[in-house]
């Protein structure tokens with residue numbers, strides 16, 4: 001039996017202080033434990049690119065005949081893009097946003113009934129990457145993989161089935177979209193289904209797995225000194241993100257610094273994750289991103305984290321490796337990679353890089 005995402009952290013406990021979450025709304029000023037400086041994160045004080053510079057991740061219409069090339073360009077230069085005409089019904093985006101808002105509005109004692117355990121994958125808690133930082137993040141999250149029924153029953157004794165239904169519909173739409181986006185991006189590199197035998201469209205439902213990460217960034221008294229979600233790359237092939245209409249997501253470019261991804265009503269943000277960077281032999285950027293917070297508006301986001309089943313080894317597509325070159329990375333499964341990342345965080349990728357002798 002392949003390991004499912006639910007089992008990834010079994011035997012790899014991470015002690016995180018979920019139960020010490022404060023009542024964010026009662027804090028009139030930022031406690032020291034939430035105050036970030038460049039000592040806590042070297043990229044903290046890198047100036048954001050001024051909106052007037054007009055730099056933003058590309059907005060791509062999936063119905064455009066040249067969509068595959070536009071996506072390819074975005075993956076190579078940004079590792080991120082926004083999409084419209086993606087086919088996901090607007091009511092479903094409203095539905096998942098409504099569910100997310102309802103969940104985080106519950107009293108803390110109720111949310112803690114579904115707290116993620118030290119070895120668990122799903123449930124309520126602080127960001128998994130929190131253990132790598134000295135300061136706390138101004139956010140709370142809820143991770144779902146597989147059926148959320150047990151957790152949702154604890155959260156909403158009466159209405160859990162309605163909420164499970166929304167998650168099921170949302171995941172179904174996201175899976176279809178993620179697969180379409182992967183093939184469009186690969187097409188731009190001249191890679192087709194024959195080149196990756198484990199990912200054939202006919203076995204699509206068998207080879208992929210996913211998690212949903214719901215994020216809440218409460219209103220913050222001193223947003224300039226706080227951090228919603230610290231800089232990271234996703235471990236996924238790709239992540240599809242829905243954000244409410246409050247800005248906060250920023251992507252990092254070496255030449256531009258932090259660039260804010262302004263919400264576009266009805267659009268979805270796509271982030272290239274570490275596994276796609278590996279698969280593309282480094283041609284696609286795994287985008288560094290973070291979430292900032294706001295003084296007047298709370299922010300919600302829903303990330304659909306998508307990758308291969310745990311028994312699938314990901315390695316650079318041979319067609320993308322030059323005849324006289326070694327592939328940039330060794331092969332790795334999502335499970336192995338998540339475990340490496342849980343221990344080594346942003347050094348994980350370099351640990352599977354092939355070091356080529358000159």
Ligand SMILES: C=C1C[C@]23C[C@@]1(O)CC[C@H]2[C@@]12CCC[C@@](C)(C(=O)O1)[C@H]2[C@@H]3C(=O)O
Nearest residue numbers: 127128129143211213232233234235236305
């Ligand atoms: C499958 C996963 C990717 C993720 C860790 C997780 O086990 C579930 C949550 C995901 C998330 C979301 C917030 C940022 C992130 C780095 C984290 O701490 O938890 C990602 C993880 C990831 O992509 O590595």
Ligand SMILES: O=C(O)CCC(=O)C(=O)O
Nearest residue numbers: 213215234249291301303
């Ligand atoms: O809230 C956001 O915009 C970012 C969320 C994110 O990066 C994640 O869940 O992995």
Ligand SMILES: [Fe+2]
Nearest residue numbers: 232233234289
């Ligand atoms: Fe992320």
